[in-house]
Amino acid sequence: MKKTVLLILILSFMLTGCRALQKNTGGNPVSPSELSATETRKERDIVVLFTSDVHCGIDQNFGYVGLKAVMDEMEAAGNRMVLVDNGDSIQGEPIGTLTKGQADIELMNSVGYDAAIPGNHEFDYGMERFMELAEMAKFPYISCNFNRKGELVFDPYVLMDVGDTKIAFIGVTTPMTLTSSTPKHLMDADGNFIYGFLQDETGETLYNAVQKATDDARAEGADYVIVLGHMGNEEAWRPFTYADVIENTTGVDAFLDGRSHDSDKVVMKNKDGYEVVRQACGTKMAGIGWLRISAENGRVDTGLYTWNNEVSAPELLGIQNEMTAAVDHAMSEMTEKLKEVVAKSDVNLTVNDPSATWNGQPMYIIRRSETNLGDLCADAFRDQSGADIAFINGGGIRVSIESGDITLNDILSVFPFSNMLTDVEASGQQILDALEWGCSALPGDDGGFLHVSGLTYEIHTYIDSTCSQDTEGLFTGVTGKYRVKNVMINGEPLDTHRMYSVASIDYLLLNHGSGFTMFDGCKVLQGSVKPDNQVLIDYITVTLGGVIGEEYADPYGQGRIVAVEKAH
Numbered sequence: 184m185k186k187t188v189l190l191i192l193i194l195s196f197m198l199t200g201c202r203a204l205q206k207n208t209g210g211n212p213v214s215p216s217e218l219s220a221t222e223t224r225k226e227r228d229i230v231v232l233f234t235s236d237v238h239c240g241i242d243q244n245f246g247y248v249g250l251k252a253v254m255d256e257m258e259a260a261g262n263r264m265v266l267v268d269n270g271d272s273i274q275g276e277p278i279g280t281l282t283k284g285q286a287d288i289e290l291m292n293s294v295g296y297d298a299a300i301p302g303n304h305e306f307d308y309g310m311e312r313f314m315e316l317a318e319m320a321k322f323p324y325i326s327c328n329f330n331r332k333g334e335l336v337f338d339p340y341v342l343m344d345v346g347d348t349k350i351a352f353i354g355v356t357t358p359m360t361l362t363s364s365t366p367k368h369l370m371d372a373d374g375n376f377i378y379g380f381l382q383d384e385t386g387e388t389l390y391n392a393v394q395k396a397t398d399d400a401r402a403e404g405a406d407y408v409i410v411l412g413h414m415g416n417e418e419a420w421r422p423f424t425y426a427d428v429i430e431n432t433t434g435v436d437a438f439l440d441g442r443s444h445d446s447d448k449v450v451m452k453n454k455d456g457y458e459v460v461r462q463a464c465g466t467k468m469a470g471i472g473w474l475r476i477s478a479e480n481g482r483v484d485t486g487l488y489t490w491n492n493e494v495s496a497p498e499l500l501g502i503q504n505e506m507t508a509a510v511d512h513a514m515s516e517m518t519e520k521l522k523e524v525v526a527k528s529d530v531n532l533t534v535n536d537p538s539a540t541w542n543g544q545p546m547y548i549i550r551r552s553e554t555n556l557g558d559l560c561a562d563a564f565r566d567q568s569g570a571d572i573a574f575i576n577g578g579g580i581r582v583s584i585e586s587g588d589i590t591l592n593d594i595l596s597v598f599p600f601s602n603m604l605t606d607v608e609a610s611g612q613q614i615l616d617a618l619e620w621g622c623s624a625l626p627g628d629d630g631g632f633l634h635v636s637g638l639t640y641e642i643h644t645y646i647d648s649t650c651s652q653d654t655e656g657l658f659t660g661v662t663g664k665y666r667v668k669n670v671m672i673n674g675e676p677l678d679t680h681r682m683y684s685v686a687s688i689d690y691l692l693l694n695h696g697s698g699f700t701m702f703d704g705c706k707v708l709q710g711s712v713k714p715d716n717q718v719l720i721d722y723i724t725v726t727l728g729g730v731i732g733e734e735y736a737d738p739y740g741q742g743r744i745v746a747v748e749k750a751h
């Protein structure tokens with residue numbers, strides 16, 4: 184079996200391995216770490232394996248069993264091993280929802296993680312719960328910018344002795360967490376933010392924190408400085424992307440990144456002109472990232488081991504190790520419950536574009552355009568609340584539902600956050616502002632993109648967004664033309680002065696999720712009625728009679744959202 188796994192790793196390296204950072208002979212500077220490397224300082228390579236955005240995919244793709252097999256093979260080959268995680272590990276699948284992250288932490292303990300950072304979704308079960316989970320962890324959480332009232336919650340970095348080499352790992356979590364998690368979890372009882380991520384309009388405060396941690400780690404004797412980031416690559420997230428941090432700091436040897444679920448490797452120059460490699464590793468354990476420090480010359484290289492099959496590596500190859508029993512135990516306690524069939528569908532319900540792919544992978548469109556699953560979810564909220572209209576953000580709808588039997592696992596996977604159905608009274612102007620804010624990032628993806636029920640609208644994409652926001656990324660108004668036009672509510676034009684009942688999740692209506700502030704002060708008609716997944720179950724089983732029919736057959740939805748690309 185070891186030979187089988189090793190063969191897979193060799194093939195994967197051939198497909199996904201990338202060049203090392205070499206000494207530059209063209210006049211550009213080389214990194215400080217390369218200048219200090221010698222031929223004899225180490226006898227064994229150091230390999231840092233990293234995961235990111237696992238989102239409870241404990242038995243998917245490589246899974247934790249496959250991860251352990253990779254670690255064992257590489258250690259047996261003579262490498263010194265370190266294992267780290269870049270956030271968003273404990274949320275995203277039913278096992279996370281039903282155990283509030285505990286099962287995931289216990290499995291991370293069993294695999295043997297050495298350090299981790301909080302991603303934006305580590306806080307989805309509430310701050311108190313995350314702190315409990317951090318206490319359960321047998322590895323340190325680190326972050327140089329996650330703070331409570333200005334005081335860092337965790338150490339900014341951890342310095343590890345790996346053989347004769349000292350490696351500092353610095354944690355940095357996106358300031359976008361303030362709106363991409365549940366803002367209420369970061370506030371006090373009066374609605375004031377008491378937790379933050381050193382956010383400001385320019386990003387300078389964040390860059391300075393990374394720089395300070397780097398300088399402190401170097402002063403403490405670090406031979407290498409590696410940033411563990413949950414930052415991502417979306418242009419809409421500037422000035423808080425990995426590129427912003429690299430461009431505005433110096434002394435970092437490598438940046439291992441997460442959040443955007445990409446698997447890109449980028450080599451770019453830092454503030455002083457030295458080359459820094461950034462590597463990401465995807466999501467759901469489809470990729471295991473690696474960083475290798477050569478024993479021969481001290482050079483740093485990164486790459487990926489990938490698994491792109493529907494069947495997981497442990498299942499297909501029969502891989503078993505000490506993690507097998509741990510994963511099996513975690514899953515067995517809820518397997519029977521999750522297998523319960525609650526309904527059926529005559530059609531495929533999707534978060535992806537069924538007619539397009541990107542690099543051979545499904546093209547995820549639910550965060551920028553209408554789909555039939557988005558329609559279904561919005562309809563469920565309107566039906567179960569009795570409101571005039573309803574909407575649900577695309578970032579809250581996580582996976583597709585295939586035609587056939589629908590299980591509890593399917594429903595919980597669509598809505599893993601257990602946000603609560605809420606109904607408020609809002610003006611037409613507030614609704615218009617919500618729609619405008621939801622499409623402000625187009626043509627890019629944004630978790631705040633709104634799928635709707637009881638209304639239709641046009642997005643005139645040739646008009647640039649004029650939405651404004653504060654330093655926390657919260658909506659503050661519209662300063663110019665609206666992109667959203669021709670809004671119809673139940674067949675009638677939107678009246679900006681009229682009051683309507685609006686159903687959605689508390690995350691959006693009450694907790695400033697995805698930056699939605701326009702509903703502040705609205706009268707709450709129904710507060711925290713029931714979890715989002717139960718809303719969907721009740722709509723399908725009761726209102727639809729247990730069968731999702733042909734009215735939802737079109738994967739692109741029912742024409743509720745129309746993009747207008749040119750002025751008439």
